[in-house]
Amino acid sequence: MTRILITGSLGQIGTELTQQLRSKYGKENVIASDIRKNDGDDGPYHILNVLDKEGFSSLIKEQEIDWLIHNASVLSATGEKNPHLAMDVNIRGFENAIELARLNNLRILTPSSIAAFGPSTPQENTPDFTTMRPTTIYGVSKVYLELLGEYYNHKWGVDFRSLRYPGIISSEAPPGGGTTDYAIAIFHDALKQMRYTSFLNADATLPMMYMPDCLKGTIQLLEAEEEKLTQRTYNIAGISFNPAELASSIKKHLPDFEISYEPDYRQEIAGTWPKSLDDSNARRDWNWLPDFDLDKLVTDMLENLSNTLEITYK
Numbered sequence: 001m002t003r004i005l006i007t008g009s010l011g012q013i014g015t016e017l018t019q020q021l022r023s024k025y026g027k028e029n030v031i032a033s034d035i036r037k038n039d040g041d042d043g044p045y046h047i048l049n050v051l052d053k054e055g056f057s058s059l060i061k062e063q064e065i066d067w068l069i070h071n072a073s074v075l076s077a078t079g080e081k082n083p084h085l086a087m088d089v090n091i092r093g094f095e096n097a098i099e100l101a102r103l104n105n106l107r108i109l110t111p112s113s114i115a116a117f118g119p120s121t122p123q124e125n126t127p128d129f130t131t132m133r134p135t136t137i138y139g140v141s142k143v144y145l146e147l148l149g150e151y152y153n154h155k156w157g158v159d160f161r162s163l164r165y166p167g168i169i170s171s172e173a174p175p176g177g178g179t180t181d182y183a184i185a186i187f188h189d190a191l192k193q194m195r196y197t198s199f200l201n202a203d204a205t206l207p208m209m210y211m212p213d214c215l216k217g218t219i220q221l222l223e224a225e226e227e228k229l230t231q232r233t234y235n236i237a238g239i240s241f242n243p244a245e246l247a248s249s250i251k252k253h254l255p256d257f258e259i260s261y262e263p264d265y266r267q268e269i270a271g272t273w274p275k276s277l278d279d280s281n282a283r284r285d286w287n288w289l290p291d292f293d294l295d296k297l298v299t300d301m302l303e304n305l306s307n308t309l310e311i312t313y314k
């Protein structure tokens, strides 16, 4: 049975990815890890700082790991507040992960992001291969990660795989300090107080994705036969929308909902990212296809979140 280690497993994506992989590969075969204490008790968990290379190496050996999902990261908005922390975790942490993948012959999947693109990238239908000059430290760390992973693949045959996630929306774990977090906070505030103040402009269109699609795409790429991969880093797209469009879809369920706009430094970051992605290579190579459009996402989010928050809205 395949043994999987996930770093950063208590994060927004790691929390749900761990659950899905456990239901597929067995609880005991999916080892979760993060730098923080875990209050849950639903399967094997180890505290691991990815900067502690020896501890990282021992965990891989002791647990006889085959696949490493390296999710530990400092996200875009937090990274701009603390660039040196982002350099340590995202760059040094990834160097440890990819080197340990080489030494232990692991398949390694590490997410990249739309933040790897920058203001000189074509913003509509952005392809996999294009100009990449990001202006955030988070974006710089993602370009480095993609290139270093690809280098390890050319040089030593390491089975490195990466996806450029758009902004991920979920009703479960809270977001970790990204520029697209508005699209989660808006649902909480809509249900709790019928109003939301957006830190992005009304027309700040960005590529976004609902968590079930993110998990589906991640597991599809993780499991894809290596011969089918014609490249190592893939765009995956869900839907593109802006705060005004999201608000009007929410209004179909909550007619009294109101949105206002007070853009802050995160608008500057968002302005440098693509508006939509071309993910045709992922569709061709490993059958990627998202399930959720905007209205389906909004209906599902409101239903799940209202259950969690115990708020009746219908």
Ligand SMILES: NC(=O)c1ccc[n+]([C@@H]2O[C@H](COP(=O)([O-])OP(=O)(O)OC[C@H]3O[C@@H](n4cnc5c(N)ncnc54)[C@H](O)[C@@H]3O)[C@@H](O)[C@H]2O)c1
Residues within 6 Å of the ligand: 007, 008, 009, 010, 011, 012, 013, 014, 033, 034, 035, 036, 048, 049, 050, 051, 070, 071, 072, 073, 074, 075, 089, 093, 110, 111, 112, 113, 114, 164, 165, 166, 167, 168, 169, 174, 175, 176, 177, 178, 180
């Ligand atoms: N959530 C999104 O919208 C989004 C979009 C694009 C890309 N991504 C990428 O997906 C991956 C997972 O993102 P997420 O949303 O779950 O992030 P998150 O911020 O919610 O989680 C990251 C986790 O990493 C952990 N961590 C931080 N420093 C660490 C260290 N030194 N050692 C070990 N763990 C450490 C944190 O405790 C946290 O639980 C990241 O690579 C991120 O860049 C996420």
